[in-house]
Amino acid sequence: MRFLILPLLIIFNLYGNDLKNQQTNLYINSISIGIGKIKSNNAQRVSVQKNLKKEIFLSDYLKLKGYFDLALNRFDFNEKNIYELxxxxxxxxxxxLSNNFTPYIFGGIGVGYLSSTKADGKVYSTHFQFEDRLGIGIKKDKIDFQLGFYHISNASIQTPNDGIDMVLLNFMYSF
Known part of the structure; x- marks a missing residue:
């Protein structure tokens, strides 16, 4: 839990004045925290998001949005903890479908950096990794809940490529 508190305090400290003054040109649009499982091990995540400028309206009921997600993950393995940025x-x-709740699906492919290339008998070969995610979510006003599947691996740039698979429950608050 201490892992999540310090980054959140830093975020609130950096953007506290902007939020108090109601400025709309923030560098971030939302923050999130998450907890997850990697087989029998735990994972935690803290992240900030910046919305893409354009939305694409596909119909009256369906629109495509996006954001950049900058995250710090911690994977609690038996031998040691590994971090990923x-x-x-x-x-x-x-x-x-309604004005109350907005269900959605999400997906993305990004890049990451692992603090260690070995843990629990697995070898990840490179610090540089790709992060794939796919999931569902629901939004009400400024609050989002997401449930997603995350896969982190080096895309066979170098072998072995054991990878990390996790299921993550994420809570997001938008400004």
Whole structure:
């Protein structure tokens, strides 16, 4: 839990004055925290998002949006913890069926950097990794809940390529 508190305090400290003054040109549009599972091990995630400028309206009920997600992940393996810093463009299809809740699906492919290339008998070969994600979410006003599957690997740039697969529950707050 201490892992999540420090980055959140830094984010609020950096952007606190902008939020108080109601300025709309923030460098970030939302923050999120998440918890996940990698087989029998835990994962935590803290991230900030910046929305893409354009939305594409596919119909009255369906629109395509996107954001950049800058995240710090911590994977609690038995031997030691591994950290990953990642940047991923994420696209989401909003299904606007009502004014109360907006369900959506999301996906993205980005890049990451692992702090170590070995843990729990697995070898990730390179610090440089790709991060793929796919999931579902629901939004109400400024609050999002997401459930996603994340795959982190080096895309066979170098072998062995064991990779990390996790399921993550994410809570996002938009400004």
């Amino acid at each position: 990642s940047l991923t463009p994420v696209f989401k299809y909003d299904l606007n």
